[in-house]
Structure formats: C-alpha cells, structure tokens
Amino acid sequence: MVGMGSHSGMTTLPAQGAGVPARAPSCAELVAAHPWQVTPLGPRESWDQAVRSTVDVVLASPVPMAMAYGETFVLVYNDAYADIIGTKHPAAMGCPAADVFGEAWHAPGFGDIVADVFRTGQSFLEAETQVSVPRAGHVEQASFTRGHSVVRDEHGTVVGVLTVAAETTHVTRRLQSLGELTARLASALTIDDVARVVLSYAMTSFDVDHCVFSVDDGAEFRYVRRIRGEMIDEADERLPPLWKRIPAEQPGSPMVTAAQSGRPSFVSDGSPLAEIATDRHERRIKALAAMPLRTASVHGALTMGYRTPHSWLPAERALLYAAAELVAQATERARRFEAQHGTAQLLQRSMLPEHLPELDRFRIAARYDVGVDGNAAGGDFYDAFELADGRLAMVLGDVAGHDVRAAAVMGQVRAALRALALTDSAPGTVLAGLDRLVGSLGAESRNEEIFVTVVYGVLDPADGTITLASAGHPPPVLRRAGHGSASAELVTVPPGAPLGLGGRWRTATVQLEPGDTILMYSDGVVERRDRPLSDGLDALVTATAAAASGDPRNLCSLATAAVSGRTDDDVAVLAVERAVALSRSATMLVPAEPTGPSRVRQWMTTRLRDWAVPEPVIGAAILCTSELTTNALLHAGTPAQVHIDLSAERLLVSVADTGTRGSVTRARTDALSSRGRGLGLIEELSDTWGTDPTVRGSTVWFEMLIPAP
Structure with missing residues (x-):
C-alpha cells in the first residue's frame, strides 16, 4: 500500500x-x-x-x-x-x-x-x-x-x-x-456504464470465454453477456448494452441462484449451464464461477466461465470476491443515480416544448443536453411558437443554477413569456414584463441571486426579418449560405441587463435570405473554465461557417461540440433556417416486430424514387435507416417513428423511439439483425449525423447532401 x-x-x-x-x-x-x-x-x-x-x-x-x-x-x-x-x-x-x-x-x-x-x-x-x-x-x-x-x-x-x-x-x-x-x-454513472466496465474487466483480466452481468428488475432479472470472439467495436460501446431477461424463478440458473441466495458457487469441471443453455456458447461452458452482487437495494450476479476445466484457487476466489463487492457497490450507486437522474430530466424536459412549429419556408430544430452533473435539473430553456398574426416567436434563455428551483423558475419564465408574447409580441415589451416577474420572484423568495438571461426574437415569414432583443444573453450566430461558400458571424444585438434588474432593452433587426440560418444558444455552448469567452465564440462561429449545410438540426448538433473541453453547464440550442425551396416530408410508424426494418426499406424506396432522389443516395439512405430502425426496435421494444425530409440540397432522416432500455424480449432480440455496424455505417455513408434526447425517448438522425444535377 x-x-x-x-x-x-x-x-x-x-x-x-x-x-x-x-x-x-x-x-x-x-x-x-x-x-x-x-x-x-x-x-x-x-x-x-x-x-x-x-x-x-x-x-x-x-x-x-x-x-x-x-x-x-x-x-x-x-x-x-x-x-x-x-x-x-x-x-x-x-x-x-x-x-x-x-x-x-x-x-x-x-x-x-x-x-x-x-x-x-x-x-x-x-x-x-x-x-x-x-x-x-x-x-x-x-x-x-x-x-x-x-x-x-x-x-x-x-x-x-x-x-x-x-x-x-x-x-x-x-x-x-x-x-x-x-x-x-x-x-460509472449508470448501470449501462457499470455493465460495460465489468464485461471488459472480466474478459481482459481473467481471459474468460463467457461472462454475464445481471441485476434484478422487478419480478425478473435483466442481464448482458459477453463471449470470447464476439466482435465489439467502438459503435457497440457507444450504444446501450444489449440486455435480455430471465425469470426470477428460473430453475437451474447459477446466476439466478447466486443473486437470490447471496452465496457464490464454483464449478471446476461439468456442465453448469446445461439446463438453461440457449445456444452453443453456453452449452460448451465447463467451469463457472457465480458471484452474488448484493447490497441493500440491489440483487444481482456476475458469472465467469471457461470452455475447459478450471481450478478456482483460493487466491483467485478472493480476487473475485473483491471484484464482486466493488461491482455491487457501483451498481447500487448507479441505480440511485438513474432514479434521481430520470426524475430530474423528466421534470426538465416536461417544461420544454415537445414539438416545434412546422412552417412552409422555415425549418426549426432545437437541442438540450445535460451538463456533467446529469443528476440535476437545470435552468436552460428554448421555445418557438406561432403568434396570432402568423409570425414566429423564438426564445432561448438561461436561469442560473442546477437544481429543481432553477427548473421551476425556468418553467415560470417560459410560461410568462408565452403569455406576454401572445398579448404584445414586441421584444422590448416582452422583456420588460419578464423583468418584473423575475424581480417579483426574487422578492418573494428573499433571494436576490435569481439570475436570468434571455434572447428573444420575432420572425416575419413574409420576408425573413427577425427583430431581436437580448437581456444579458450571448449574441446569436447568423450563417449566410452565400453563392459560393458559407460564412458566419455574431449578430450585433444591443446589450441589455439580465432580467430582474430593471433594465431597458433595445432591438436589432436581421434578415434571413434563402439558405440562411440563425442559431441561438446558452452560455454552456461557448464558456469553458480554462479559456476566455471570446475563444468559445470564435470556435462556434468557425464551426457554423464550416457546416456541410444550414440545416437547423445539423447546426444544433455541431454547436454542442464546437468548443473543445468539457462543460459543467447544461446546453440549449435553437436554430431556424429559411429554406431555399419547399421541402417534402413523410413519416412512418414502424411496428416493434422483426419485419419492421423490411417495411421501412420498402416504404423509403418507393417514396424516394417518387421524389426522384438519385439512386446512390437512395441506397445509402435505406441502408442507414434500416440499421437505425433495427437499433431503435432492439433497445426500446416499442414502435419507432421514421421521418424523412427532402429539400433541394439534402435528405434528412430521423428515427425516434419512445421506449426504455432493457424492455426487449429474447425472441425479438434474436430475430433482429446485428447492431454492431449501425453507427459505423452512418459515419461512413452520411455527411453528418447526431443523436438528440427527447421528452420520452431519443432520436438518431443523419443527413445526406444531394449532388447537383
């Protein structure tokens, strides 16, 4: 020591x-x-x-x-x-x-x-x-x-x-x-993280042929397995582990017995998995150690096996005891984190709009990512909604803090902003009303440290004009499509005091030409502890100008990764693009069954050919969409939604699920295709791609540029 x-x-x-x-x-x-x-x-x-x-x-x-x-x-x-x-x-x-x-x-x-x-x-x-x-x-x-x-x-x-x-x-x-x-x-924050660490440790440190990590889940156990020779690439490690389920009363299972009894078992030469074997890998196991993972709130097991006889020496058993104790404690911490994290994020996302407006000539996208402390709700928020006269109100704000109080203030500010904007949408009037609200909240709570920044704008779809005002918020980024190459710049908005300080706000006007995009963001996008704010702003402008297209979903994804280094803060981004021409879109709800991916392939082939999309783009898009659909069905176990959107310059495809991890039955898992190549294919075939959290699940999307005729 x-x-x-x-x-x-x-x-x-x-x-x-x-x-x-x-x-x-x-x-x-x-x-x-x-x-x-x-x-x-x-x-x-x-x-x-x-x-x-x-x-x-x-x-x-x-x-x-x-x-x-x-x-x-x-x-x-x-x-x-x-x-x-x-x-x-x-x-x-x-x-x-x-x-x-x-x-x-x-x-x-x-x-x-x-x-x-x-x-x-x-x-x-x-x-x-x-x-x-x-x-x-x-x-x-x-x-x-x-x-x-x-x-x-x-x-x-x-x-x-x-x-x-x-x-x-x-x-x-x-x-x-x-x-x-x-x-x-x-x-390791989540049980998925623990599973990845444990399986990697067992395979490399003990050189085993078979390893299973399991935890209790209601009346069942869910488990994830790793076997010798299985191809595990970077794409697999970035996806959730492939969980399966086994009944808690499963007879003949050393894993279930160890988890329920709290006692380890060691077989040196025999057929320990013969009664429950589901494939040839399990039938070939001759030596098996089953270690219980037991804490106050976790019942589980860790099993390691060899295809040849193996003597479990006392020193090796002691090492397994120590490893199992460490894994059990980490699993309990992860379970507590997931429970708190899920509650906090459900609160956070329930206060954000589940759907953004759909306009003929304007495309809108937003993204919200939790900071390093994903266990707490935050105060970042975005919103976009249509006004009575057909104009679009859009806002991005930040309430300081990473707790339920910050989220509650955020919810009040967002609700009040909608009410004020629907009455009188002028930016100066809306910010003045929010200023009074924040001041009132601070006085009521006897807390003068409520700090809220907002950038708010009103878009006129008739000519693309946006009237903006800022209450202490970082300036938006404007991406100009241009005729040759794209450029980007910070929008000059007159500075104004954060809300609650009794300030006065002036407005600025910017016009979106066809192909242009405006990007609003919270300070977590550009602020880093070890460098000046100007460096972050420059990096964001550079990344925006270098984007393959002005598609708002693409820019939202790029913005969250534009500045190197980790941030402790939450991140919210909102982007609005003025389309060059009207786009065409279609949506399909895919049933959670093995035939789902083939249905998607048939539907997409017909639709994209009707739209005269070039054949090379169709082939690549169908291959990527099939893999994403398989992954969504595999990990969620609920229907997936496939959305395609075609404009003059690009094809955007997104696959959304609404389920939770670990809810896939064994039959479906075995029937669906392998997930290992999914993200690798998308990286290879698409121009850009990303993942977005949603209120009730997650969305993976990719974009392919349409070659000029």
Whole structure:
C-alpha cells in the first residue's frame, strides 16, 4: 500500500501498542467525523463526485486500499489498510503521507513511486514486497503486491493516487487491473456504464470465454453477456448494452441462484449451464464461477466461465470476491443515480416544448443536453411558437443554477413569456414584463441571486426579418449560405441587463435570405473554465461557417461540440433556417416486430424514387435507416417513428423511439439483425449525423447532401 515500504527491500511497520480500545471506530466513521475542511480535500459536502465515489469504493472494499490525495498525498484508507499500518492508525487518517511515514516516505521505492504515478498519470504494478505486519500482538512477515492507479476528478484531471494491495502472490498479474476496475467504476454513472466496465474487466483480466452481468428488475432479472470472439467495436460501446431477461424463478440458473441466495458457487469441471443453455456458447461452458452482487437495494450476479476445466484457487476466489463487492457497490450507486437522474430530466424536459412549429419556408430544430452533473435539473430553456398574426416567436434563455428551483423558475419564465408574447409580441415589451416577474420572484423568495438571461426574437415569414432583443444573453450566430461558400458571424444585438434588474432593452433587426440560418444558444455552448469567452465564440462561429449545410438540426448538433473541453453547464440550442425551396416530408410508424426494418426499406424506396432522389443516395439512405430502425426496435421494444425530409440540397432522416432500455424480449432480440455496424455505417455513408434526447425517448438522425444535377 501507500506507506508499505520499498518494493525491493523489507519495511517493519510498528506493532499495535497496548491499551487499544476493544471497539475502535471504523475507517468509515473516522472519515465521516474528520475535519476535512482543514485539508486539501476541503469540506466533505463539496468533494468532487468522482473523488467521493473513489472514497466510497475504498471504504467498502475488503482488500487494503488507500487514496493519496493532492500534491501532499493526504491519506484516506479503509479498515484492511488500518490493520497493516498498526499504531499509525487512526492518526494517519487525513494526514499527508510524508508526515505519517517520516523518513521512510523519502526512501527509494516508497513515496517516489506514488509521486511518479501522480506526475505521469501512468499506472504502476510493484513486484512482491516483504512487509512486517503487526497481528494479534506480534509481528508477522507478509507478502504484498501493490498496484497504483491515478484518481481523476469529473474533469479528467489527476488529483490523487489509488493503491490496492493483496496479500497473495497468485493475483499479482491481476492486481493492477483491480485498481483500474475501481477507478473506472468510480466514474460509472449508470448501470449501462457499470455493465460495460465489468464485461471488459472480466474478459481482459481473467481471459474468460463467457461472462454475464445481471441485476434484478422487478419480478425478473435483466442481464448482458459477453463471449470470447464476439466482435465489439467502438459503435457497440457507444450504444446501450444489449440486455435480455430471465425469470426470477428460473430453475437451474447459477446466476439466478447466486443473486437470490447471496452465496457464490464454483464449478471446476461439468456442465453448469446445461439446463438453461440457449445456444452453443453456453452449452460448451465447463467451469463457472457465480458471484452474488448484493447490497441493500440491489440483487444481482456476475458469472465467469471457461470452455475447459478450471481450478478456482483460493487466491483467485478472493480476487473475485473483491471484484464482486466493488461491482455491487457501483451498481447500487448507479441505480440511485438513474432514479434521481430520470426524475430530474423528466421534470426538465416536461417544461420544454415537445414539438416545434412546422412552417412552409422555415425549418426549426432545437437541442438540450445535460451538463456533467446529469443528476440535476437545470435552468436552460428554448421555445418557438406561432403568434396570432402568423409570425414566429423564438426564445432561448438561461436561469442560473442546477437544481429543481432553477427548473421551476425556468418553467415560470417560459410560461410568462408565452403569455406576454401572445398579448404584445414586441421584444422590448416582452422583456420588460419578464423583468418584473423575475424581480417579483426574487422578492418573494428573499433571494436576490435569481439570475436570468434571455434572447428573444420575432420572425416575419413574409420576408425573413427577425427583430431581436437580448437581456444579458450571448449574441446569436447568423450563417449566410452565400453563392459560393458559407460564412458566419455574431449578430450585433444591443446589450441589455439580465432580467430582474430593471433594465431597458433595445432591438436589432436581421434578415434571413434563402439558405440562411440563425442559431441561438446558452452560455454552456461557448464558456469553458480554462479559456476566455471570446475563444468559445470564435470556435462556434468557425464551426457554423464550416457546416456541410444550414440545416437547423445539423447546426444544433455541431454547436454542442464546437468548443473543445468539457462543460459543467447544461446546453440549449435553437436554430431556424429559411429554406431555399419547399421541402417534402413523410413519416412512418414502424411496428416493434422483426419485419419492421423490411417495411421501412420498402416504404423509403418507393417514396424516394417518387421524389426522384438519385439512386446512390437512395441506397445509402435505406441502408442507414434500416440499421437505425433495427437499433431503435432492439433497445426500446416499442414502435419507432421514421421521418424523412427532402429539400433541394439534402435528405434528412430521423428515427425516434419512445421506449426504455432493457424492455426487449429474447425472441425479438434474436430475430433482429446485428447492431454492431449501425453507427459505423452512418459515419461512413452520411455527411453528418447526431443523436438528440427527447421528452420520452431519443432520436438518431443523419443527413445526406444531394449532388447537383
């Protein structure tokens, strides 16, 4: 461990002194009571989420673990580690490693290893080390192998070093991977994320032929499987894992038995899956380990199997126990996150328009992406609606904050804006009314920190004129199609104070020519902590000008990725394009059955040929649409909606689902085609593509440019 001595020599750790209390506090209790505000970690309630998850994993682990945080390597460790360092515990908790271990920390092969891992970001596996460990009143010589991995915060910055120790020589080769498993599980937010990490870990670290990860789901279990030789490419990893279901009363299933009983089972040579085998892969398994995943809110199992006899040695079983404990804790955290995340996002999206207006000569699209903290609702919002005189009102705003209160204020502001605009749509009048509302909300809550910015405009479809006003919001981007090449620029809008401050707002006018697009966005698109705002604005303008087309859905997708680096903020984008000519569109509802993709292919072929689309475009579009439809039916288990829109310059196809993960029956899963090549095909054949979250599901879309005659 951190502080266990040189990897080439022998270190004697002090023995436990006399008079140790019979009931010493656990490390978890010490962590809860420690004054972290006086350490580089800071107050516990403000810890980075990834760091907090790492500490949770350390404290829950049955094997010795310690995290050395920051440049002074402040120690946070578990009970197994406390047994190793003897009388240095509990004073070592929360102290810099150099203060705890003194001169030994500066000896070769001790603190320098931890410092190198922290500085380089490279994991390090130490060879077996002889360590004197105090036990039961005497000192024993024990062999330890230590693996050191970096700890990263939510932004990917190295903030510490995680050390895992195992008192065995049989698991040396797998020790480093266990540390990496811990680090990867700490950043796994959803059960899908946990499944990806666990399956990858099992296949690479244990070199198994068969691995299954399962969790309880009502009266059933849902599981995801990985087998040797299965082609897993980047496209697969970006899609949700392919979940199947099995009844909770399934007889003869080692996975179900382990999950329900909480007891592991090991078969060294036999036919452990013979009673439930669904294919030749499962019938060939001879050796199987079934580890329960049990916490207060999770019942599940992790099974690993070999096609040849395999002796499950005690050291290997101990490693499996440790891995299963880590996976169970990560699964429980992921389940809590998904429950809170789902509630927050349902609240968020229920306050956003589910459908945007459809105009003859104007195309409208919007996008909302959650920030790094997807567990909370945010205050970004967009809206577009037709006024009584046929004009289009459009708005994009941002209420500061990432909680239910911000979402509630956002909902009030959006509702009030619609009411004001339908009465008197003049931008100055609407913003003045919203200013009074925000001021009133702040006074009622005795909170003067309500901060709301808005950019609001009214579009006249007759000539493409937009009248704009801004209340402290970033300026929109205008993309000019031009005759040769496209260009983009920031719209000059007179600056105005954010809402609630009693400001006055002036307007600006811009005209959309055929092919032009205006893009509104929240500050999360362009703001980054490590660079000036002007850099983000320049990057957005450059990306907009370089877009393959002015299609609003395409620009919304490009805008969310225009500025490099991660953002903590939510992102909202709204785009409106003035079409060069009227477009043609059609929609098909695809039934959730194996014949669905073939129906889509027939329907699209007929429709696109009637529209005189070039044959190469038809072939590529049908291939991509078939794959997307298969994926939507596969993962949602509900009907999918395919929408095609053809303009003079491009074909836009979108496939939307309204279901949830894991609701596909085994029969449908086996009948539908493979999903592995879907996104790869779209990347290869389309000019641009993207995914959009919706109120009740998700949409994947792609765009293909129509070659000039």
